[in-house]
Amino acid sequence: MKLKEISLLLNGRLQGDPELEIHGVNGIEEAMEGEITLLSHKKYLGKLGKSKCSAVIAPLETNAGINRAVIYVKNPYLAFARLLEAFYPPKEEVPHVSPRSAVSESATLGNGVRIYPMVYVGDGATIGDRSVLYPGVYVGDNVKIGDQSVIYANVSIYPGTVIGNRVAIHSGTVIGSDGFGYVVDEQGKRKKVPQVGRVVIEDDVEIGANTCIDRATIGETRIRKGVKLDNLIQIAHNCTIGEDSVMAAQVGISGSCHVGKRVMMGGQVGVADHVEIGDDVMVAAQSGVPSDLEGKQIYAGSPTIGHGSWRRAQMALPKLPDLIKKVRALEKLIEKPGNNA
Amino acid sequence: MKLKEISLLLNGRLQGDPELEIHGVNGIEEAMEGEITLLSHKKYLGKLGKSKCSAVIAPLETNAGINRAVIYVKNPYLAFARLLEAFYPPKEEVPHVSPRSAVSESATLGNGVRIYPMVYVGDGATIGDRSVLYPGVYVGDNVKIGDQSVIYANVSIYPGTVIGNRVAIHSGTVIGSDGFGYVVDEQGKRKKVPQVGRVVIEDDVEIGANTCIDRATIGETRIRKGVKLDNLIQIAHNCTIGEDSVMAAQVGISGSCHVGKRVMMGGQVGVADHVEIGDDVMVAAQSGVPSDLEGKQIYAGSPTIGHGSWRRAQMALPKLPDLIKKVRALEKLIEKPGNNA
């Protein structure tokens, strides 16, 4: 691609030779001659100086100090994403159903599906148009998968699960396993509560690797449109995750929680059961949420408090041992009459 | 089912039309006409008012305010579990061994087993009567699985593992992988300690999805009768988990721990190696257990302390920055002679 074509694609402002040929995209440290890279922030100008790249995408405000061809854009990350799409278009694959898969005769396969070897598709399942099942995928009875969804290798989808369009589920993830529900019976023994509900995953959801989403006891566990879940996340039975919410790796959401829209959670956050989290909440990594959180706030800590309070408390914490000594000293001073009079 | 039959089944006290036909069980918000739901607590009476359900199971003490047919019971959750069993009996499946599985000729299969496509069963393995292996299950050499156990899709069971009767293991779980054991050799390099022990899982254990239980270095990692483990849990080499203990998702137990009977752990708890935990201990979510815990107590925090102390300390923590200021003010007052005299 010529630089002028890239600039047009990204709706950018070009500074440099418009006829320059760019044949690849790479990181600022890895980029070689003929490649374009991203300057995400002014602070990396030093790295750019040493880079062998031939061109760079930079934020509008970086108006100095770049001794390379530059395309200035409003949102460099977005431009970079578009550039990667242009340079690495998804490989066109031929539709096929491997004879080494095991697809039930009562399953319905859409047009242009790809079903790799070692896939199992159960009775009454439906796979939508142009969806892909990689090797080792298990699709239980009566599962519905929409169009253009990609299920990566060794994913397990339990019977009755409903998955929308343009969903991606990465390897090892488990959808629809039993919720963790027991009651103690008259003999004091733990008895399993049958888990007869299901999981519904709406359109445009992306789920990472080795994540678990449990089926509802009755009713539904529902992951709404546009949710993005990272790896190794636990979503327990009967939860609802609101539209466009995002969770980093190793988050754990207990049973019957309702998470609002556009909520963002850092890694390793834990949420107790039956908690409601308002829209646009942000929860810092490793926080523990014991009870409902009001919308549009930032929380941190375990148990969670406002992020500012948490930060100040954590900064103060190492001073506590000294503080105890100081208070003891003050007490002594005051106990001795006349000492500080 | 008629309401009078349900009442009889649950040993409840019926108020309303005994001949009413009930054709389903559902959540309080989802239930429709002709369905029965659960009122688990008085505080949900408001939701019940708006529910379209025809009948409700309620605790004995809820003696007012229900404008529906009611079955009063002592333990509503237990009653609900029984009702779900009655309305959703496990589907009867025909025993079969798929020709698309790979079962060793030296393996022993019990009566009425179901072995789905893409299953691998190694040399000398034994599968008990009416046990089920879902697609993608790997059963290593010389594994023993008892009767009526269900191994869900894509579970991996390493050679030599012993699994009891009526055990359920959910998808993606790994049983018997190597313990994490290394020693530093004379050259300062980490050398693997061969992991030659095994995992034993006793009767009536249930294990969630994507959980890991490592084999012992030598001897056994043992999960005792009735233990319930949720998803994404780590049990390291040489641990023993005592009878009827319960762990929520993402708990991590380090090597050589001994956990007592009826211990309950919240989600994301971590336990250091070689720790002994007494019977009937409860550990709050996200706690970190650095050393032995005495039985019958409730612990919280990282490192764990008594739950009450932890709670008070956490409530006090946000006041710490102010406290530091107050002490500084006091010090100033006292340092200046005559100031507060």
Next chain:
Amino acid sequence: MKLKEISLLLNGRLQGDPELEIHGVNGIEEAMEGEITLLSHKKYLGKLGKSKCSAVIAPLETNAGINRAVIYVKNPYLAFARLLEAFYPPKEEVPHVSPRSAVSESATLGNGVRIYPMVYVGDGATIGDRSVLYPGVYVGDNVKIGDQSVIYANVSIYPGTVIGNRVAIHSGTVIGSDGFGYVVDEQGKRKKVPQVGRVVIEDDVEIGANTCIDRATIGETRIRKGVKLDNLIQIAHNCTIGEDSVMAAQVGISGSCHVGKRVMMGGQVGVADHVEIGDDVMVAAQSGVPSDLEGKQIYAGSPTIGHGSWRRAQMALPKLPDLIKKVRALEKLIEKPGNNA
């Protein structure tokens, strides 16, 4: 093996009958007559007293109180590892490629490989000499695996991944899934950043079960020589983990982190994105690392501080509620003029 042979193998000092026949190795509590065990530390002398073992490996400094045949060695754990290797040599298996696997015609298989049933090997993949792929392994297109590597059941390796020699990857682990990268577009919707980089795993790395290592957005996620990762770990896109570093279970490393050499992390540690961690750092279990860590130090807490400071602060924390009361009392005393004069 005779005791004198074992002593020779371990370069130890033998005390007892050199002709004694030892036929097994076992734990101190499990060992029976004819077996040898390990006394790792003097404090277990009591357990040794009750053990039925016939011989024991003990540290040089334990020069008294052992009423058994003893082999004194400098490093008992290392000796024990060697002994296990001698007593439990890896089973010799016949090389084979199962006809029930699906290996692409364009894949290259080395000498002496073992490929079990239900394995998938994609186009252009290379499997080195004497490497093993257990059932259910997925090897994507153009993956390179070196010599003598063992990939356990149901591991998923995405296209383009490079794996070195003598690498072990345990069941359920996912290598090369998409990094978790999104940008918000002009319509305010989250747009996926194509993840076109790869994962490189160098020689002598061992990875536990159900761990996830994401591919780089562009460039590489790299796990350097000799790294040991436990189970259920998350390594995000574009990270580098330095030589011989070790991470316990459930650690989570966010995107673009650079971890130094010989770093050790306890279980459930979390590291924020773009963090650099120096060589020889130790991070205590459950810590949260928000920013760069200087080398050769021990850290703890969330956010991490020096381990000593953290320990003192945690010991002091339960005293905080009392401290608040004390300060209030002091304030009252001082507020009232003449009270303490």
